[in-house]
Amino acid sequence: MNQNSVPQATSSLAVWLDYLSGIHSSSIDLGLERVQVVAGRAGLFKPAPLVITVAGTNGKGSTCALIESILLEAGYDVGVYSSPHLIRYTERVRINGEELSAERYCYAFDLIEKQRQDVSLSFFEFGTLAALVLLKEAGLDVVILEVGLGGRLDATNVVDHDISVVTSLAIDHIDWLGDDLEKIGYEKSGIFRPGRPAICGQYLPPASVAGYADEIGAKLYQAGIQYDHDVTDDVWCWKNGAFELDQLPIPGLPLPNAATALMALQCSGLEITDVQVVEGLKKAALPGRMQVIHHSPLVMLDVAHNPHSAAYLAEQISRNYPDRNIHIVIGMLHDKDIAETVSAFIPVAGDWYPASLEGPRAASAVEIRQYIPESSACQTYSSPTEAFKAAMTHVSQDDVILVVGSFFTVGEVLDYWQKREES
Structure with a gap:
């Protein structure tokens, strides 16, 4: 207008x-x-x-x-x-x-x-x-x-x-x-x-x-x-x-x-x-903070977007789900410490699904990909929703999908999930 x-x-x-x-x-x-x-x-x-x-x-x-x-x-x-x-x-x-x-x-x-x-x-x-x-x-x-x-x-x-x-x-x-x-x-x-x-x-x-x-x-x-x-x-x-x-x-x-x-x-x-x-x-509960939206496979959303919050979340995942394969859907802003945030998740991560966000502060999936170990299973995706859909096709019932990296990432996936459930 x-x-x-x-x-x-x-x-x-x-x-x-x-x-x-x-x-x-x-x-x-x-x-x-x-x-x-x-x-x-x-x-x-x-x-x-x-x-x-x-x-x-x-x-x-x-x-x-x-x-x-x-x-x-x-x-x-x-x-x-x-x-x-x-x-x-x-x-x-x-x-x-x-x-x-x-x-x-x-x-x-x-x-x-x-x-x-x-x-x-x-x-x-x-x-x-x-x-x-x-x-x-x-x-x-x-x-x-x-x-x-x-x-x-x-x-x-x-x-x-x-x-x-x-x-x-x-x-x-x-x-x-x-x-x-x-x-x-x-x-x-x-x-x-x-x-x-x-x-x-x-x-x-x-x-x-x-x-x-x-x-x-x-x-x-x-x-x-x-x-x-x-x-x-x-x-x-x-x-x-x-x-x-x-x-x-x-x-x-x-x-x-x-x-x-x-x-x-x-x-x-x-x-x-x-x-x-x-x-x-x-x-007490809050959307996007250790929020479980599905149990089999377990899907957890968390807005962790810096090394401090990522390290805490990785510790909780390691303690609560020690023998589960962890799939990480991640989208971040480029003004965040992408390298150290990704690094905090490496000890618990199995497969990675880096996603591009939109807007002037958005990091691309390719930008995130460069910090993920070469040995990890990893493709890049155009959006958090596309990354999440891919993760859902690759998991077994006992696996965990962790959606992290930004309010934008979590918000988009949560919106997609809620509309999916409503339909």
Whole structure:
């Protein structure tokens, strides 16, 4: 559409998203000044009485989902903002576990468009402010915000949040955050607030995390020091000083993130029973995170797209499926560390199915192929769907298909699978 033509509240979501993609000079523009102006005009600095903001290289979405699940089990009204989405833009906001209609997003976009006036906003900034509108108007007890990129300069950081969480710290988004862990730690911990709980789920993080917490007087809760967890067979124990929760069920999401979620809830002061924690852990799930969509053969989807997340996933696959042949469908963006991400999967991989993605940041299947061992069975494919279809024709009932590498890869395969099941 003509980018000078402003959509209306009654315009379609597709029209709005097209408009938002063209009103700013770049898709990513870190900084808070412009967002603060519009958030102030719209009254969005405090969308709920309790706000938890979650940053980190990996595990943000899982940690948000774990906190959300336990709070819902405890009877609280909870909203979550997360990004990116897998299939539908409307996945980005959940109110009490449910997506909102496209019409509600269009209403929120229209409100922000009127409030921004002459302020230029990136696609993510505009979407974040619209999400805050939807969350605030829902009248919630708790809002959980997932940081998009970094932390200190991310649009979510304009919110006056009560609890800050940094899940993990690793090299990613080098073009924006650099390849220095101390600098990355500083950027992520930029969401910490003076006098308020600041939780770090990374064991032995860079010194910049504790340094920034000390500098501003945040109350730091560090994994391995203030809180920890132990696993015994099929149950685990969470510890915070002398306080312990034991015989907990192992959730379907990464356990370190569950431990960090429990620390955030401990800091919240909300009334939550042990039974509600147990039930919330059992029910916690998130599309595209260790998501099993078929059992024979087993098909698992995971958005692991950097060496840190790939290594964790490969470890889980090795532990849970030690004697199974693993087929890996992988599509990645070329600004990710393709070589090291592929390398992390090599110990568990049998056959490979590298796929090309679309768009300016997409890596080709040929680009991915060069990092896969020559001895591996491997052809290249034009899309994740084509790669997945090929994998399905080559597996036995006892094999595992692992779809990884990007939200785009997982989203496309999940969309294909859901439509296949519906038909």
